Every structure is written in C-alpha cells, then in structure tokens.
Amino acid sequence: MKKAVIIGRDLSLGYPKGDTQKLILEGLDFELNAGELTCLLGPNGVGKSTLIKGILGDLPAWKGELTIQGTNVSNIPNLELAKKLSVVLTEPTFPGNMTVSQLVSLGRTPHTGWSGKLDKTDKEQVEKALDLTKIGYLKDERITEISDGQRQKAMIARALAQDGEIMILDEPTAHLDLVNRYEIMHLLQEICHQEQKAILVVTHDLEIALETADRFWLLNCGIPLISGLPEELVLSGKINSLLPGDKFHFDPEKGKIEKKALPPSWEIIGDPSSVFWIQKALLKRQIPSLDQVIEVKNTPFQIKFNGKIFDSLESFFENLKI
Numbered sequence: 001m002k003k004a005v006i007i008g009r010d011l012s013l014g015y016p017k018g019d020t021q022k023l024i025l026e027g028l029d030f031e032l033n034a035g036e037l038t039c040l041l042g043p044n045g046v047g048k049s050t051l052i053k054g055i056l057g058d059l060p061a062w063k064g065e066l067t068i069q070g071t072n073v074s075n076i077p078n079l080e081l082a083k084k085l086s087v088v089l090t091e092p093t094f095p096g097n098m099t100v101s102q103l104v105s106l107g108r109t110p111h112t113g114w115s116g117k118l119d120k121t122d123k124e125q126v127e128k129a130l131d132l133t134k135i136g137y138l139k140d141e142r143i144t145e146i147s148d149g150q151r152q153k154a155m156i157a158r159a160l161a162q163d164g165e166i167m168i169l170d171e172p173t174a175h176l177d178l179v180n181r182y183e184i185m186h187l188l189q190e191i192c193h194q195e196q197k198a199i200l201v202v203t204h205d206l207e208i209a210l211e212t213a214d215r216f217w218l219l220n221c222g223i224p225l226i227s228g229l230p231e232e233l234v235l236s237g238k239i240n241s242l243l244p245g246d247k248f249h250f251d252p253e254k255g256k257i258e259k260k261a262l263p264p265s266w267e268i269i270g271d272p273s274s275v276f277w278i279q280k281a282l283l284k285r286q287i288p289s290l291d292q293v294i295e296v297k298n299t300p301f302q303i304k305f306n307g308k309i310f311d312s313l314e315s316f317f318e319n320l321k322i
C-alpha cells in the first residue's frame with residue numbers, strides 16, 4: 001500500500017506581477033509516495049522549479065491545496081518543515097574552507113538547536129549519510145578540493161543527514177558527466193528503496209530517468225500533470241507529451257528520443273548491432289534511400305556496396321558523396 005507524503009489537489013501557483021498575477025501552474029493533482037523515486041520532467045520554463053518552490057512553502061498556493069504528511073504546507077513552521085524535508089538545489093553554495101564531514105554535519109542544524117553541537121545521534125546520522133552516499137573516504141577532504149560529482153554526493157549526504165522522510169533535488173546532475181549522472185541517480189534510487197524515503201528529482205535526463213525512476217511526473221503547458229510508471233507512459237505514448245510539435249518522437253523500441261523521419265528505403269545485411277549503427281549514421285546524414293544493398297561484416301570491419309569494399313564507415317560515406 002502506497003503512503004503519500006505530499007499531496008497536491010487542484011493546485012495553482014504563480015508570481016505577483018505589479019497589480020496583476022502571473023499564473024504559471026493550474027489545477028495540478030499529484031501524490032509523492034514514500035519509497036518511490038519520482039522524476040519530474042518537462043520542457044524549460046514550464047514551471048518545475050515553481051512547483052518545487054510551492055512544495056517548499058516559498059510560494060503560497062493561489063488555489064487548491066498542498067499538504068505535507070497531512071498538514072497544509074503554509075501551516076508548517078520552518079523548523080518543522082526542515083525536519084521533514086531536505087533539499088538539494090542546482091547551484092550549491094557553501095563556505096569553501098569546509099571539509100566534507102563539516103558540510104554533511106550542517107544537515108543536522110534543524111535538530112541541534114542554537115548551539116550547533118552534535119550529540120551521539122547527530123554524529124551517527126552524519127556517519128550513516130556518509131556511508132549511504134559511499135563518500136566516507138572523503139570526509140576529511142576540503143569540499144573545494146574534490147570533484148563536481150563527489151561534491152554533489154556530499155550535498156546529497158548533507159540532505160540525508162537532515163533525516164527527513166522527503167528529499168527534493170532540483171537538477172542534481174546538471175553539471176556532471178554521463179558516468180556521474182548515472183551514479184548519482186542510481187545512488188538516489190538505492191537510498192530511496194533502502195530508507196523508504198520519498199524522493200523527487202527534477203531532471204532533463206530522460207534516458208537516465210527511465211533507467212532509475214519508479215514514477216514520472218510529466219509537466220507540459222496547458223495539460224494536467226501526468227503521473228505514472230515510466231514504462232506505462234512509454235507504452236501508452238503519453239511520454240510524447242514531453243515533445244510537443246511533430247519534429248521529434250519517443251521511439252519505444254530504442255527507448256530514446258528521435259527525430260521523426262519518413263521510413264527509410266535501404267537494405268542493410270549484417271549483424272543486428274552493425275545494422276543499427278549504420279542505419280543511425282544514414283539517418284543522421286539524411287540519406288533516405290539507396291538503390292543498392294549494403295553488406296556489412298565484422299572482424300575485420302568491412303562494408304560492401306555497389307561492387308566496392310570499404311574498411312571504414314567514414315570511407316563509405318566519402319564514396320557516397322562522389
């Protein structure tokens with residue numbers, strides 16, 4: 001049985017603009033569940049960060065209701081909210097001289113009172129957060145002297161040390177390379193399932209989100225928020241709501257966004273992975289048809305076309321130009 005920790009009902013949010021109001025999100029219904037990694041996806045400017053501000057109580061609901069563990073967010077005092085919910089923002093800020101362990105300890109601030117002194121439980125929570133994020137070995141390093149990926153893990157550890165049931169991360173992998181992006185999202189998935197936390201991640205990384213998320217929230221202009229299992233949204237075609245216009249579509253067989261193209265008319269003979277990559281290269285070069293069969297062989301790589309033999313894809317394409 002799912003346990004919804006954040007519930008939005010008919011929620012509208014926006015910003016005051018002079019004497020008028022700039023409405024950004026209207027009539028949203030959603031539930032964020034414990035033990036689920038939820039990815040919020042949508043085009044630039046659709047209102048993802050605005051929704052996060054609403055959840056954090058930084059923007060009041062204009063209409064509808066937003067509750068956290070049953071209480072309207074506007075009625076939760078800041079300190080209480082900080083104990084329930086921790087946040088990792090895109091552009092982290094921190095004093096440069098701090099060690100990783102000191103940064104993670106800051107996560108205990110809502111629990112330590114004015115003195116900031118850590119008791120036994122606080123220290124245990126800091127250790128646990130370092131363990132869960134697998135950065136214990138970095139605890140004495142300065143945060144200015146570690147890599148971007150390690151620093152992002154330290155920010156996640158700080159949020160974990162806060163020990164709320166809910167974690168919200170706004171584009172936590174925005175500046176990271178592919179391997180670190182996968183690593184961070186897998187780490188969040190692991191923490192979410194192991195600790196039964198409700199984790200909401202804003203991301204533009206559809207492919208990594210498909211690999212890791214338990215649930216998607218899709219936001220797009222003029223349509224209600226779509227919530228569902230990622231695979232279900234692919235199968236139903238609803239995933240295409242992320243791609244307005246008719247230039248791109250989500251190819252369910254490849255699990256990728258692709259440019260829409262007329263069905264090509266060439267024949268390629270060879271092993272499936274060679275055929276796949278040669279097709280991709282032909283599509284990229286907008287070559288819709290060839291009147292001869294392409295035969296491809298591996299070890300050594302060879303393409304036979306129009307009575308000629310090419311030992312690389314590059315030389316094959318050079319020949320097509322002539």
Ligand SMILES: Nc1ncnc2c1ncn2[C@@H]1O[C@H](COP(=O)(O)OP(=O)(O)OP(=O)(O)O)[C@@H](O)[C@H]1O
Nearest residue numbers: 015016022024042043044045046047048049050051
């Ligand atoms: N403080 C603000 N005052 C007025 N309008 C704002 C404010 N912040 C954002 N907006 C507007 O709200 C809309 C949604 O912005 P928001 O940052 O929530 O989008 P987003 O989906 O997070 O975009 P991105 O993917 O680019 O981060 C935009 O039209 C933006 O101009």
